[in-house]
Amino acid sequence: MPELPEVETIRRDLERGLLRKTLERVEIIDSTVIRQPIPSFTRALRGQTITAVDRRGKALTLQLGSGAYLVVQVMMTGQMVLNGAPDASTRGIFHFKEGGHVLYNDQRKFGQLRVVKDPSEIKYFRILGPEPFAEAFSPAYIAASLKKTTRPIKNVLMDHTFVAGIGNIYASEILFHSRINPERPAHRIKQVEIPALLAHTHTILQEAIEYRGSSMRNYRDGAGVKGTFNTRIKVYAREGEACAVCQTPIRRIVQAGRSTFYCRRCQR
DNA sequence: AGGTCGACCTGGCAGC
DNA sequence: TGCTGCCAGGTCGACC
Numbered sequence: 001m002p003e004l005p006e007v008e009t010i011r012r013d014l015e016r017g018l019l020r021k022t023l024e025r026v027e028i029i030d031s032t033v034i035r036q037p038i039p040s041f042t043r044a045l046r047g048q049t050i051t052a053v054d055r056r057g058k059a060l061t062l063q064l065g066s067g068a069y070l071v072v073q074v075m076m077t078g079q080m081v082l083n084g085a086p087d088a089s090t091r092g093i094f095h096f097k098e099g100g101h102v103l104y105n106d107q108r109k110f111g112q113l114r115v116v117k118d119p120s121e122i123k124y125f126r127i128l129g130p131e132p133f134a135e136a137f138s139p140a141y142i143a144a145s146l147k148k149t150t151r152p153i154k155n156v157l158m159d160h161t162f163v164a165g166i167g168n169i170y171a172s173e174i175l176f177h178s179r180i181n182p183e184r185p186a187h188r189i190k191q192v193e194i195p196a197l198l199a200h201t202h203t204i205l206q207e208a209i210e211y212r213g214s215s216m217r218n219y220r221d222g223a224g225v226k227g228t229f230n231t232r233i234k235v236y237a238r239e240g241e242a243c244a245v246c247q248t249p250i251r252r253i254v255q256a257g258r259s260t261f262y263c264r265r266c267q268r
Numbered sequence: 269a270g271g272t273c274g275a276c277c278t279g280g281c282a283g284c
Numbered sequence: 285t286g287c288t289g290c291c292a293g294g295t296c297g298a299c300c
Contacts, residue, residue, distance in 0.1 A: 002293060032277085058294075075294050077278080089278085108277045110294065124295075151271070160295085167293055216293060217280085236293095257273065259291085 002074055002219050004132065004165025005208035006227060007058050010080050013222020014060070015053040017082045018102065022049045027093040032109045033078075034092070044068055044115040045094075057128050057164035061119055070115050071122060072104070077218040078111035080104060084224045107218055128164045132201050137163055139194050146186040146194075153189060154182035155256045166201070169214055169236045172261045174201050176235045181267045182260045183253070207232060235261040 002010070026042045028034060034041050045064070052063035060080070062070040072080065077089070081103040086093065092104040092113070104113065119125040130136035145162055146153070156162055157171040166174070175182050177200040180193065189197070213219060213227030216237065220226060234244050239252035243263040253260050 006293075073294080075276095076292070106277095107279070108292085110276065110278095112295090149270080155271085158294095169293060214293080219293065256271085258294095 002078075002213065003058060003167035003170050004055075005170070005205055005211075005229065006213035006219050006221075007055050007060060007074065007165070008209050009212045009221045009227065010074070011053055011055040011060055013082060014062070014080060014102070017100070017222065018050045018053060018062070018096070020049060020051070021100070022047065022097040023094060024097040025095040027095065028091075029086075029093070030091040030109065032091070033104065033106055033111045033113050035112045035114045041113075041115055045070065056119070056125060056131070057160055058167070059119075059122075059124060064115075068115050068117050069119055070113070071119060073112040073124065074106070075108075075110035075112065077107040078104065079106065079218070079220045079224070080222055081220060081224040082222050105220075124160075127161050129160060129162045131164050132166065132205055137198070137201075139198060142194050142198060143191060146189045148187070150185040150187055152183045152255055153180060153186050154260050156186045158256075158258070163201075165205075168258050168260075169216070169233070170204055170208065172236045173233060174204050175267060176262060177204060179267055181264070182255065182262050184268075235263065237261065 023045050026045050028038055031038050048064035048066055050062050051065055054061045060072040083100050084103045086103060089105040089107045090103050091106050094102045116122060149156060154171050154175060157166050178197045208229040211227060211229035211232060212221050214229040214233060215226035235250050238250045238261060241250050243250055243266060246265050248263055248265040250261055251264055
């Protein structure tokens with residue numbers, strides 16, 4: 001799915017487009033993605049005003065006038081598109097009283113939509129680690145967490161109980177900029193490397209947000225437009241291409257069932 | 269008990 | 285053309 005930068009881009013688009021608008025009608029085209037009984041889902045939404053649009057990790061929370069939340073997890077291929085034209089991947093349409101609508105598109109239907117009184121009803125929110133930009137994601141926290149495990153650092157970066165919002169693309173990119181080999185056991189990350197790892201986590205995610213995310217295949221922003229961070233990606237999906245720093249061909253390996261890309265010369 | 273591995277789905281693409 | 289197999293940004297539960 002979209003990782004943190006992509007979900008944050010969608011959040012900002014939805015905030016701009018939906019804040020203080022009132023849901024008039026919810027049209028369900030494929031109920032697979034609605035993870036609760038449809039009648040209670042639509043009943044909880046109808047007539048509700050959107051009072052806040054927030055993000056936690058890779059999940060969107062739209063607060064309603066009732067105090068409840070519409071939680072949207074777009075997973076791998078979900079999209080929230082303002083005023084888009086429905087297509088074969090459209091699973092639901094939210095119509096607004098003031099005019100306009102939002103499509104929920106999701107090719108693979110892994111996405112999850114539900115209305116809850118409190119996000120903590122959903123396990124994801126209960127186990128989620130700190131946001132990468134939060135104070136809690138500190139050098140001391142990172143050092144203490146990495147010391148506890150021998151798992152490869154790449155797997156740890158992608159573990160959302162360690163830090164929220166980092167997925168397969170940005171884990172590879174952050175490690176490239178930090179010059180750390182993705183297979184290095186987390187407990188072997190040196191104390192002196194941690195400030196740089198944290199700094200690159202911040203700069204990569206921040207820059208990706210500025211570029212409105214990366215579009216490999218399916219990701220689109222709230223206007224249905226691709227992100228442009230692809231042009232800034234150094235290693236992800238660049239197997240065989242020359243490393244931007246040393247010209248060594250980028251390698252692809254598989255870790256925890258996911259592709260990892262790195263430069264074996266630059267990253268130790 | 270931490271960590272890995274299918275399952276959940278659809279569709280695009282490479283290779284034959 | 286059409287088949288097969290592989291691959292895809294995430295998350296969870298079963299299992300070792």
